[in-house]
Each structure stands twice: as structure tokens, then as C-alpha cells.
Amino acid sequence: MHKRFMSIWFCHLTTDRLVIRRPELRGKPFILASPQRGRTVVQASSREALALGIYPGTALADARAIYPTLDVFSDKPNLRDKLLYHLAEWCIRYTPLAAPDSPSGLLLDISGCSHLWGGEKAYLSDILAVLSTKGYRVRAAIADTIGAAWALARYGSNSDFIAKEGKQREALLSLPPIALRLEANVLEGLEKLGFRQISQFIDMPSATLRRRFGDGLLLRLAQAVGREEETFKPIQPKIPYEEQLPCLEPISTAKGIEIALRHVLERLCLRLAREGRGLRKAIFRGLRIDGITVKIEIGTGRASNNPEHLFRLFELKIPLFEPALGVELFTLEGLLIEKVKTAQEQLWHRSGDPAVVAELLDRVETKIGPNRIHRYLPQEHHWPERSIRAAQSLDEEPTTIWPEKPRPLHLLPDPEPIEVMVPLPDYPPLHFRHQGKVIQVSKADGPERIEQEWWLETGPPRDYYCVEDTSGARYWLFRLGLYGNGQPRWFLHGFFP
Amino acid sequence: MELTCEKIDRLRQLRKDVMALEGSIPNKGTRGDFSVKLGPMEAAFPGRTFPLSVNHEFISTTASEAASTQGFVAAMLGMLLRKGGYSLWIGNSRKAFPPALGLFGVTPQQVIFVDVKSERDVLWTMEQALKCNALVAVVGELRELDFAQSQRLQLAVEHSRVTGFIHRHQPRSLHALACNTRWKISPIASQPEEGMPGLGFPTWNVELLKVRNGRPGAWQMEWKEQGFWPLSGRKPIPIKKEERQYA
DSSP: OOOOEEEEEETTHHHHHHHHHOGGGTTSOEEEEEEETTEEEEEEEOHHHHHTTOOTTOBHHHHHHHOTTOEEEEOOTTHHHHHHHHHHHHGGGTOSEEEEETTTEEEEEOTTTGGGGTSHHHHHHHHHHHHHHHTOOEEEEEESSHHHHHHHHHHOOSSOOBOOTTOHHHHHTTSOGGGGOOOHHHHHHHHHTTOOSGGGTTTSOHHHHHHHHOHHHHHHHHHHHTSSOOOOOOOOOOOOSEEEEEEEEEEOSHHHHHHHHHHHHHHHHHHHHHHTEEEEEEEEEEEETTSOEEEEEEEEEEEEOOHHHHHHHHHTTGGGOOOTTOEEEEEEEEEEEEEOOOOOOOSSOSSOOHHHHHHHHHHHHHHHOSSOEEEEEEOSOOSGGGSEEEOSSTTOOOSSOOOOSOOOSEEEEEEEEEEEEOSSTTSOOSEEEETTEEEEEEEEEEEEEEOOOTTTOOOOOEEEEEEEETTSOEEEEEEESOTTSSOOEEEEEEEEO | OHHHHHHHHHHHHHHHHHHHHHTOOOSOSTTTTOOOOOGGGGGGSGGGSOOOSSEEEEEEOSHHHHHHHHHHHHHHHHHHGGGOOEEEEEESSOOBOGGGGGGGTOOGGGEEEEEOSSHHHHHHHHHHHHHOTTEEEEEEEESOOOHHHHHHHHHHHHHHOOEEEEEEESOSOOOOOSOSEEEEEEEOOOOOOTTOOSOOSOEEEEEEEEETTSOOEEEEEEEETTEEEEOTTSOOOOOOGGGOOOO
16 A cells, blocks of 8 residues: 655744643743753743744854843753654544654654545645644644655745655655755755755766765665655554443343453453553542443452452452442452563462452451551661661562660550659669559669660760569660759660560 | 381270361371471370361460460461461550561561451451461460350361461450460569570479360460470479369
């Protein structure tokens, strides 16, 4: 089939976008600038700024000299590519093959698409109309080759943007050599020899051209007229992880909902399994016949594409799903998708399969609520309250070692104040009073001084003592502050076994 | 010589048969390489081995007893988790501080703490966890438990071969449960080594109040060098007759 390509050129891509975002900038001169080699350089100028003579590449100081009240915005480096990618995604409605063409264009393979709009002319004007109502100033051209479409879009005269089939050469003749996407030194050479139009050198023998300008020029010429193939890489739009199930009759029974859920889950899991991905978060929605959407949501501790497990998680929440008069449409959407960690199958399970443990924890979490399951890892802090952190997943391993110093198995969440009798400043207490009971200390270890971490919080240090009473019960006490520096206070912080 | 070997084998088989008739499950299974070494306390159990894949009940009344019980359970957990795997620690008012578990041979990251809101949820979570054969052990902190609920937990462990530890702090009543053992751990004054200042090793008075097919008893044990050692140089305190219950 005959190939047809379309090239779209956004003349002021980033500035147009800013005007769309902030309509108050319309009609004002402004620029996008970013630092470059120690000075701020204009990256893009609005139409009004261009009219004032502020071109990309000018230093900001020079631009300010031209127009002192110029609005300056910072230019994000990958904004252009992101924007082009989204525009290419948008163009999927016109053709299945679209690609961003950096720095400021799009490339569409429109072979066999334009007749749906009633011819290439209508197709072209439709795209141009929609893009310009959005607020972008664009030019576009259609040709047999990528090179010719590119050239016509940027340097074509205002009348014909559509090169007829097999007539690329004719369309290119009147264009300047820069339209062939040549390198700067080749362009310079052509300029020096007075070649202002492609027609002046297109018929020259290739040996002559190669000798003077290298292979680059010949390749670009061949690509433009269609003697040489040129490839482009179309974007692959992401298909959302969503499954739908419309119902002929409204569903209102729990069993019916379960069947619908199983149905969509199996389809989604099949796709996820093929891609080696799993669900971390999913939402199951039902559109009721009274127009209200009901939903239930689940989360998993690690990505899973096991429909049986996911169904069991949803099953716990089905009583919350109120179908009222009936549900017409069920949708299952994966909100968070991650790669599934596939561990090598072990022949003998000594320690149990972590995936099974993760499934159990998911079930428990769905039942008892979030943030109630914790696994702790050590943190490099001596302050007891800060010495642990919750692990993010079941596979996370500690990055530092656990403290070796004695720590109480039963730590009070808030230290409780106690009254003590201390013989000498640095000694452990002889007895202390806790909750109205006097406890006689028979043995003691310590002190272990833990300083407050000044970069996090300021405060006096704690001197910890492990003490044992006459019955053998052990306590973890600390003195906050030092003697001779105000009156230190004593606290009970935990119990040792 | 051959005859004696045969006789020993037959005796061993007979003992096993009797134990099976009495309702105890031998420890051997898919994960039979776990073992809990309890020193002299092992004599109290049938076949001189600490029974796994059953529920163990622990009773405590005071805060220091609760801490000692946690320590004792952690020590057993440490022996079970030595070969890797995970265990769950379920409670509705948890105070266990993970770094302290290291003293009892437990790598704290092998323990997953589940903090639930109500006793009902503790039971539900405990039952689900005991059914999950990928776990090694489950510790549940509960206050009340009736016979029917304990039977459900027992059924769960029989199926999955997980070991359950139920810690009951200040229970209202001490009725019979479908648990294999009932323990009471209380702290006693430690014995530091001669001439050394400070605290000695953790020392407990371990009372085994009930044990199925075994003989209850009381021991004074010291936890040192990652093992249970009998406290030397002291006479064990005999427990009162009425506190002793035979299952």
C-alpha cells in the first residue's frame, strides 16, 4: 500500500501551552528561560516577544534591555518531550501510528486513514482546526515520505501543504536546503556556494555531491524523494487496566455480584499474568440503575495476579456493596500496578512461602483496617523511640544491625514519671514510687547515657538504668537531665522479662 | 543382640501408638526439624519433647509477670524461628518492643506485629493465622477465651501444624481450655555471678500448671547463652496442690 505521512509543526509549543494554562498571558510578550553556562538564556519566546526581536538563544539581560517589563518563566528541561508525547497520544484518534518528533513536531503515519475524514484535505484541516482551537499555532503537511512532509510543514509555501502521490521531487524543488534536515556544516557549505534552493543541486551527480558534502546530504535527499526507506518509532499508548461487565438485567443479589466480580477479576488477572504484573490496589465499581456508583476498594501488600486471592479480599467487603435496585454495569480498575516478584520455586519449604504469608496479611488488613500490620527494621538512632522503623514490604531486609544494648521487651509508649530516692547523683535509685507503690531496688546496671540527637530535637540527655526489685521484676528507668543543672526528673520507660 | 534391638523398636512403636491413642500428635511432619530445647523442663512432656503444632496457654497477672511471659514466649519463638520463616504477634494493646527480641534469639524482622482493635478481631486474626501453614508460630495476646473458641484454634493448628502461643493477661476466669499446656511465668531475683555487680541473667519461676499426657511441675530457670538453664544452688519452690490441675 502506498505510504502517506503527515508532519505537524508546533511553531511555539511551550509558550502556547503556557498561554493555554494562563489565559491572562495572551497578547503579552513573555519568555521561557533557563540557566546555561552561568547565564540565563531565553529558551522560547512568545509571538509578541518574537515580534520585539527577542529570539531563543538571547541572554536574559539583553532581552530585558529590549523590553524591561518582560515576563520571565523558568523552562523545565523535559517539558517539551512530555508535551509532545501527550500530543502524540492525542493524535491516536487520527491514526494508530503517531510519534513525537523532537524538538517541536509530531509525525503521523496516515496511510489508509484520511478517507475516513473524506480526503486528505479535510483530514488535514480537521487536525489543524482542532489544534488551533486548543490554542496551538501549528502547520502541517502530508507527503509520501517523512522527509518531504517535514520539509513542507516547516518551509512550504502557504498554498500547498499536500504533496501529491509520487510528486515529492516537484514539491521540494522550491524549498531552501535547510528543509532537508541537514547538519549545520553542510548547510554552511551549501550557503557558501550559493545554493539557495533544493532545485539548484537536486539534479547534480551524486559523486560530486558526496565529494563536497558527504553522505549525509545524499541520504537526506534520497529519504525526502522516497528512494531510501526511513523508519519511525510510533508510541505505544498505555491501555488502562480496566475490565467492564455490562448486564442485561440489573443485578441485586450478593451471589450475582460475586459472579460478576469473578468474571472481571479473571479477565484482568489473565492480562496481568501475561505481562508479569500484579495488582497493589484495585477498585470495583457498580453503576446502579438509580444513577449512583457504588464501589469497594482493596489493597495488597505485594503485587498479586491470583484471582482467587484477590476475590477473597473483595469478598470480605461485598456486604458493603449496596446494589439497591440493581447494578447495570460493573467495572474493575487496577489503580496501582506493579511487577510481580516471581521467586524460584523451592523444592522444600523450610521457612514457608512468603507469598502465602503476604496473602494472609492482605486478608487480615482488609478485615481489620489499614496501618495495623507492622514489621520493624532497625534504624541508626540510639534514642529508643526512634531506633525502629516500619518496613515497607515483607522482603525488605535491615540495612543496619540491631542494637546490642539491653532493651526492655515491654516499652511504655510514654515514659511514666516516678519519684525516686537516690543516694548520690550518678547512682541508681534505692527505691522508687510508681503508681502509688514503693518498689525497693536490689540490683542495678547502668547508667547508659543516650544524648538527644540535636539535629532532630534538642533536650537534655537520658541516663538509663536497668534495675531489679527484691521480687525479681526488672525495670528500665531513666533520669532526664543532669544534677547540678536544675532538678532532673526520673521516669519509668519499660519492663524487662 | 538382634532380639534386644527388636524389643526396643517394638517398645518405641508401642509408646507411639499409646500416645496417638491418647490424642497427642507427634512432632514429626513436613517441618519436623524445628525443636524447642527446654532443658530439665522437657521431662514433663510426653515423649520428653516439647509439643509443637498445638496451642500453649500462658497466664499472667502483674505487669512484671506479663513481661516475663513475653520473654519466655520470645525465647521459644527464637528457637522455632532459627531456620527462618515468619511469625505473627497479634494483640490489641501491644507493648512489645522489637529490638529487645534479639536477646532471646529472635531476629526482630521475622516477627510481624498485628495490632487489632478488639478481642474479637484478635481471635479472628489468630484463627486465620493459625490456618496458614507458611507461618512458623503465632503469638496472640488475649484476655478472655472460652472453650469453644479454644477448640476452634486447636482445630486450626491440627490442620496447619503451626504452633500457637496464647498469652492471657489478667483473665477473669481460669476454666479448662482445649490447649495442650497452661503455663505461668513469674520473675525471681537473679543470681549475678560471684563478686560481680549489677544484674544477672533473666531468671524465671516457670510453672507448668497443666499439660496433656504429661506431668505438671515447677522449675526455676535462667536464660543464658541462648538456652534455658536450671538455676543452681537453690531449691525449687513446690507449687501448692490446689493450683495444680491435671488435664
